[in-house]
Amino acid sequence: MIDVSTLIWSYIYAVTITIIVITVYGMATRPNIVKKLILLSILSDTGNLIAVMIGVHAGMIKPPVFPGISFTDHPVAGYNELLNFAGEAVDPIPQVLVVTAIVIGLAVLVFLGYVTLLLYQKYGTLDVRLLEKKIRGEKSG
Helix, strand or coil, rough: CCCCCHHHHHHHHHHHHHHHHHHHHHHHCCHHHHHHHHHHHHHHHHHHHHHHHCCCCCCCCCCCCCCCCCCCCCCCCCHHHHHHHHHHCCCCHHHHHHHHHHHHHHHHHHHHHHHHHHHHHHHHHCHHHHHHHHHHCCCCC
């Protein structure tokens, strides 16, 4: 019999892969630059989701804290407590990388949005097919 947790994780992975396929298809087929930027943002967020999912141990949803230890009482943790913590904790490295990727992705999207605005101001369109013709100096008709 299939475990419910395995079924849920399989569903999440399937939806994530489907989102990636749809966004790559949309970026390849849509001629509007703004739509491409929106799809790039969705693709970036989906990649961040995958990185976080890699850092999660199977069946683990708790943040990396010592369960049962208060913030005011700090007893020395024993070897068994540390082993339990290591087995239940979420890996913090993918979380740190995702935070960095979010900041970098936002900076890139803002830059590309500014370039898009400049292209629209200069050429009056955001359709890549018309932009190519106007940049090459051809008549659009």
